[in-house]
Amino acid sequence: MARNLVTATINGDEVEFTCSTEQTLLDVLREDLHMMGTKNGCGSGDCGACTVILNGRPVNACLVLGVELDGANIETIEGMAKGNELHPLQQKFLDHAALQCGICTPGILLMAKALLEKNPDPTESEVRFGLAGNLCRCTGYDKIVRAVLDAAVEMRASKS
């Protein structure tokens, strides 16, 4: 099968890869680049486990084709911590016990990051609607929502 050469920036690094026309960004990340932090819960855009940030916007990696990515800028969970310093959202998820099995966590963290970048001071309801595309079957969302709200407070404080 013919493969296309694609050059993209992933977590700040320029990455060159080849992919076939049917491969999604999720396939490229997991199968070819072995970046397993982006999860596959459905492959059809319904669970949010594969959420990554593409050119500043959150997307379901399972709905984006690999060949569309030439020149793109992609942020995945592997790039969220800076070195070994966790992002405030990651810290707050640990503090608030906002994960149980953790399979939804990478996607939810990236969605929350994108949400707070757009809306640094969201209400509970805005957080809930912002995360409505990310399924979590374990937590009932309570601690996730609290963690995001608390991270927002901290991130606002550290900016001002």
Added chain:
Amino acid sequence: MNNKDSAGTNFKWVGKRTRRPDGPDKVTGRARYGDDMIVPGMLHAKILRSPHAHAKILSIDTSKARAFKGVKAVVTSADIPDHPLTKPPYGPIITDFHDISCNVLAREKVLYDGHAIAGVAATSERIARAAIKLIEVEYEVLPHVLDPLEASKPDAPVLHDHQYTHGVDPEPEKPSNVFRVVTGGRGDVEKGFAGADIIVEREFSSQPVHQGYIEPQACIATASEDDSVELWTTTQGHFVIRAFCARLLNMDMARIRVTASEIGGGFGGKNNIYAEPVAIRLSQMTGRPVRMVMSRSEVFRATGPASGTHTRIRMGAKKDGTITAAEVDIYNQAGAFKGSPVGRSIETFFSAYTIENIRASGYDVCVNRPKVAAYRAPGAPMAAFAAEGTINELASRLGMDAVDIRMKNAVREGDQSLSGIKYGQIGLLDVLEKVKSHEHYSAPLGPNQGRGFALGYWMHGGGLSSVSANLLDDGTIAVATGNPDIGGSRSSMRVMAAEELGIDIEMIKPIVADTGSMGYSHLTAGSRTTFATGMAVINAVREIIDKLRALAAKKWEIPVEEITWEAGQAETGRDGIKALSLKELAGMATKMGGPIAGHSEINAGGAGAAFSAQLVDVEVDPETGFVSPKRYTVFQDVGRAISPDYVEGQIQGGAVQGIGWALNEEYVYDDQARLQNTGFLDYRMPVASDVPMIDAVLIEVPNPNHPYGVRGVGEPPIISAPAAVANAVENAIGITMSSLPLSPPKVLNAIEQGQAEKD
């Protein structure tokens, strides 16, 4: 144990909010789940599934698939051993290897849409997917049946010609979809009803619901020429997977070594084998590792949901609220093979109450759907839906408060569950009192809102657990258990070990070990892990403490009896002897006798009963019938919350699963019994914007059978949720609701009918 007071104020770690040991790997994407493993040289496998709900397989021709470029092997049921049917007497849980074999790969018949027929291993998943389409199967399509009541009728299409209903008199002459009838009871039901001032009789139905774990099933099998196999899989119990695979494939157990991946949710749905034996056979045939990952639609079509049910119930009470009699018949869908949790349903209906006269019968009914699997408190939520709904109606017809009627009939220490288990120290009254005194109970409601209440009962399990704890030279301790960590158990194990030793939790590293390195451990299921495996951790750590005391005795040359273990160090009352810390002792151990370890292999009993009561406010949109939960409070006797964060998390997650069960989730089949909603878009689980915060009120009535009072927490919170939500809807619209899910069309229809009756 070091003198723990029952109020828990003396604990250093128990009951504290600490970060979990596996947290950093999970927030950074480093944790490896079932689908995150790559083995060099591996092949990719896919499974061909039946498009028919019920059909005879006339022939399977795999020749074209085998000839396809990149295909390395094809398996069908001919490559998997068959086994004889299990014979009576039947236990409460039936593990029948004939059924398992037929479910793993269909033999003479396919029994549901999605039933596995053949497996293909190829050099890529794309090739495997293409190759399964080349397998030619000839079917003779048979009539199907989906509903348990329909399936119980004498003229229903029969799934298994060999199945005659067990437990009925006279013995049946014709095969039936009803595998067995399980009964329970006490007293004299007729007399009980004769003494009632009021009798409520109702029918309830509930739909099958899926566990909905976000991580699909995935495994990698690596077979070797010496007949050994390494299996990587996402499971709630790798020791059980090993036992099942060995038995099914007639292999030596010790030759199969199973490593449990991190698990992305299970809720009972990952207690079984599906693709694992197929992957093992394909690996044996090819001599290469074989990876098998289910798609989401395969998960919905072919893995087990909870039973759908139909219940007829009748309860009678005196004017003062004393319930005098109860009788119930429940039809539980087993799916394609026998084994729905009827016994648990029966146990759940009335065991929270002191009703003197009870008769309960449960029908285990095969239908053309995937075989049911456990789902959080299997059999209980649907039973509670009927029993609690009926009690709520009794209360309202008697003009009684919903909590008061339960208090009037509540079980206390010394009373018995329906199956005759005598209650020890239980917290039911404490839970009910807490509900009444809580502000939510009497808070005002807005327009179109209603408040619901229900109670749930669960008898926890204990069982087999093994633990191995190793003290290292630097004083840190590796604690290995055989239980996959599904919701924070490593955190609880670490807390209990540190509490016993009196050391910092960071000095303890908990891990989940593979089946080659540990004694048998049963599933992470039934809320047993913190209770049973926790007990084994405590035993193992105590063995270490004893060995450290002996080491100190040797060092000080005094009798070991004089040495106590306090706050992480060996002490003696003698003047002039300075206490030795864990670290100091660890450093001298290897030079003074050898490494120090503790281990424990137990069958833990006495987990005891737990109760969860729920208050929920919903708002019903009168225009659309859409129900929105606005406020939710769960009151639960948790025994002792070792890690309160994860106890609350279990409660919140269980309640929200119950909300989904009550309001949205159901399977949609077409007229050919093909499943239509095989994805999360149409199988609508609650999302963040569907639910409010879930307040968890923890009531701690310690379980006397556990060193720290643990009872288990995961199952109870789902049990009362569907009943509580339905009750809230009833109170909002003033109409009784007896059929789940309470989806908008159903609620709207009820509102309109109620309106029409008024007009």
